[in-house]
Amino acid sequence: MTIEVRLSKESDVEQLLEIDNRIWNSTTTPAIIKWNSVSEYKQKNPEGSQLVALVKGQVAGFLGFHSPTPLNTNQHVLEIDIAVDMHFQGSGVGRSLLLNAENIFKEKGIKKLSLRVLETNSGAIQFYQKCGFRVQGKLINEFFIDGKYVNDVLMYKLLDW
Numbered sequence: 001m002t003i004e005v006r007l008s009k010e011s012d013v014e015q016l017l018e019i020d021n022r023i024w025n026s027t028t029t030p031a032i033i034k035w036n037s038v039s040e041y042k043q044k045n046p047e048g049s050q051l052v053a054l055v056k057g058q059v060a061g062f063l064g065f066h067s068p069t070p071l072n073t074n075q076h077v078l079e080i081d082i083a084v085d086m087h088f089q090g091s092g093v094g095r096s097l098l099l100n101a102e103n104i105f106k107e108k109g110i111k112k113l114s115l116r117v118l119e120t121n122s123g124a125i126q127f128y129q130k131c132g133f134r135v136q137g138k139l140i141n142e143f144f145i146d147g148k149y150v151n152d153v154l155m156y157k158l159l160d161w
Contacts, residue, residue, distance in 0.1 A: 001055060003093055005100040008062065010042070012150050015059035016050065017041045023083045023154040027120040030143040030150070031149040050103055053084075053093045063097040065105075068114065076111040099132050113159065118143070121152040133157045 008016065017035050024032050037039045051063040061084035068079040080101065084093045105113065117124050119138070133155040141149035 001091060002056040002128045003060070003096040005051055005096055006054070007048045007137045008045070008052050010158065012052050012059055013038050013042050013045075014159070015047075016045065016052065016062055019059060019062065019083055019085050023086065026145050028118060028124070028146060030152070050102070051097055053088075053097050054089060055091075055093070060085050060091075061093045061097055063101050065101065076109065077114060078105060078110050078112075079114050079116075081115065094127060095131060102157075104158055111159055112156055114154065115156060117153050118145075119153050125153060125155075128155050 015107065017038060019042070021034055026032070030101075030131065045064065049066075051065075052059050053061045064081045065078045067075060068077055082094055082097055086101075102113070114136075115128065115133070115135075117128065119125070132156070135153055136156045137154045139152040139154065142152040143150045
């Protein structure tokens with residue numbers, strides 16, 4: 001299977017919104033956001049603010065990225081989030097997104113990628129570990145989801161150190 005990875009375009013928005021609305025549940029995110037419109041999604045996720053993975057022209061997943069703080073002393077770090085359509089999970093889409101992101105971000109001087117993942121999302125934690133991410137800490141009982149307290153796992157990967 002050929003996977004193309006590139007920056008998001010305005011023409012991707014409807015497919016990105018559909019994946020975003022389908023993929024998240026109470027084991028993968030502390031807050032399920034249902035987008036009301038394409039324009040609302042575009043405002044929060046403008047063109048070029050995500051990497052998209054395409055399989056035969058169809059958006060199969062995306063990787064969002066942003067600076068975790070506005071501080072100049074923290075601009076070498078990007079916080080990422082990944083979503084892969086259920087039909088493409090386990091097919092290399094997530095790994096392709098991460099590898100491409102690492103290459104792009106290294107060229108831009110990024111030294112560290114960080115992410116947050118619910119401890120209930122064990123599949124994602126295993127995936128990130130296979131891709132070289134390490135646990136840097138946990139926020140204990142950070143969320144109360146479906147009647148249970150859930151830890152938030154903080155993970156990171158250093159680039160070119």
